[in-house]
Amino acid sequence: MRQFSTAALVLTGSFAVAAGQAAHAAEGGLPQLDLTRFPPQLFWLAVSFLLLYLLMSKLALPRVGDILRTREEKIAGDLNRADQLNRDADAALKGYEQALAEARAKATQIAAQTRATIQADADARQAEAEARLSAQAAEAEASIRATRDQALGQVREIATDTAVAVVTRLLGNQPDGASIDQAVGEELSRRGVK
Amino acid sequence: MAAGHNPLEQFQIKTLLPLEAGGYDISFTNSSVFMVTTIAVITLFMLLGTSKKALVPGRWQSMVEMSYEAIAGMIRDTVGSGGKKYFPFVFSLFMFVLVANLTGMVPYTFTVTSHIAVTFALAAVVFLGVTIIGFAKHGLGYLKLFAPSGVPLPVLFLLVPIEIISYLMRPISLSVRLFANMMAGHVMLKVFAGFVISLGAILIPLGIFPLAFMVALTGLEVLVAVLQAYIFSILTCIYLNDAIHLH
Numbered sequence: 164m165r166q167f168s169t170a171a172l173v174l175t176g177s178f179a180v181a182a183g184q185a186a187h188a189a190e191g192g193l194p195q196l197d198l199t200r201f202p203p204q205l206f207w208l209a210v211s212f213l214l215l216y217l218l219m220s221k222l223a224l225p226r227v228g229d230i231l232r233t234r235e236e237k238i239a240g241d242l243n244r245a246d247q248l249n250r251d252a253d254a255a256l257k258g259y260e261q262a263l264a265e266a267r268a269k270a271t272q273i274a275a276q277t278r279a280t281i282q283a284d285a286d287a288r289q290a291e292a293e294a295r296l297s298a299q300a301a302e303a304e305a306s307i308r309a310t311r312d313q314a315l316g317q318v319r320e321i322a323t324d325t326a327v328a329v330v331t332r333l334l335g336n337q338p339d340g341a342s343i344d345q346a347v348g349e350e351l352s353r354r355g356v357k
Numbered sequence: 358m359a360a361g362h363n364p365l366e367q368f369q370i371k372t373l374l375p376l377e378a379g380g381y382d383i384s385f386t387n388s389s390v391f392m393v394t395t396i397a398v399i400t401l402f403m404l405l406g407t408s409k410k411a412l413v414p415g416r417w418q419s420m421v422e423m424s425y426e427a428i429a430g431m432i433r434d435t436v437g438s439g440g441k442k443y444f445p446f447v448f449s450l451f452m453f454v455l456v457a458n459l460t461g462m463v464p465y466t467f468t469v470t471s472h473i474a475v476t477f478a479l480a481a482v483v484f485l486g487v488t489i490i491g492f493a494k495h496g497l498g499y500l501k502l503f504a505p506s507g508v509p510l511p512v513l514f515l516l517v518p519i520e521i522i523s524y525l526m527r528p529i530s531l532s533v534r535l536f537a538n539m540m541a542g543h544v545m546l547k548v549f550a551g552f553v554i555s556l557g558a559i560l561i562p563l564g565i566f567p568l569a570f571m572v573a574l575t576g577l578e579v580l581v582a583v584l585q586a587y588i589f590s591i592l593t594c595i596y597l598n599d600a601i602h603l604h
Contacts, residue, residue, distance in 0.1 A: 220445035223403035
């Protein structure tokens with residue numbers, strides 16, 4: 164507070180002194196109102212301001228304007244390019260997705276095809292194996308039938324031999340082979356054996 | 358008080374190189390020195406700052422661009438697109454007043470804009486230029502500026518003289534505002550500088566008060582220097598807008 168009042172005192176005093184000094188100086192006149200000093204000021208002001216105007220309008224301002232315009236164009240161009248690249252990236256992504264989908268479809272197709280091929284192959288092999296097996300079975304049956312037929316064919320001979328041997332033993336002499344064979348044949352046909 | 362402490366002495370124009378042309382005194386004076394200095398400072402500021410033409414501006418180039426865009430924006434906002442033609446003039450005017458005001462803040466320099474001859478000449482150029490543009494654009498229709506539409510006739514008898522007087526006062530208010538601000542600021546600074554010595558002579562610590570005040574005042578004066586340059590150029594823009602678009 165004391166400082167403030169001191170400052171105020173100093174201020175008031177200074178204004179008083181300034182007024183006094185101004186009054187004192189006014190005896191000689193304000194330098195600003197000395198009309199004899201106007202022409203040199205006006206002349207040099209005209210010269211220097213005209214020079215400044217020319218320097219600014221012809222040199223400095225076009226230069227700054229160029230810099231600002233170049234920057235603006237560069238920024239606009241960059242933004243355009245970024246936009247273009249963005250669109251390109253989108254298109255590439257779409258293309259990639261499409262290619263991926265196609266590849267996937269193709270892969271599914273190939274898998275199905277392969278599966279079908281393998282299935283067909285397996286079926287063929289199985290059919291072949293079955294055919295072979297049934298052929299073997301048929302062959303075996305045929306062989307069995309042949310063997311049995313053969314065996315059945317020899318029954319008459321064996322029966323005749325046996326009958327001869329039995330009669331020989333029982334009767335003690337060699338029977339007539341033809342009558343034995345005939346009797347066996349009759350017996351066999353009676354039992355249904357050939 | 359010694360002659361060196363006269364607060365008005367700083368405004369004295371001293372002839373450095375006597376010159377005469379056609380009976381007129383066109384001597385190179387201390388005022389001329391600072392006019393040329395102002396031009397040199399502005400030109401160097403503008404040209405050296407943009408010498409690299411960098412796409413990403415450095416500090417200096419940013420300052421140049423800011424000053425360009427500030428004035429370009431001022432014209433765009435107050436005058437519109439029709440004011441583009443006058444951009445170099447308004448820019449030169451703003452920079453001249455600004456740099457002249459600011460160089461005047463450096464001790465031992467001369468403040469070009471503290472002279473009514475200089476400020477009035479600038480204001481007169483603005484006034485005459487604006488008036489010529491107004492008549493060239495609207496012919497005698499420019500006189501409608503003094504009679505706003507929609508005002509009843511009796512009021513016009515009162516309004517038109519007032520409008521005419523205010524129009525004619527434009528160069529005076531424009532020039533006196535700048536000149537008085539610069540002169541008053543520099544007188545104040547000088548007076549307080551004198552006080553540092555005279556109070557310090559009584560008791561040294563007493564000199565601190567006017568010194569502290571001077572520091573604050575210097576800051577204020579820098580603000581005033583920038584503000585007055587801004588006011589001078591924005592008023593020019595407003596007058597231009599009147600001339601181009603009427604009201």
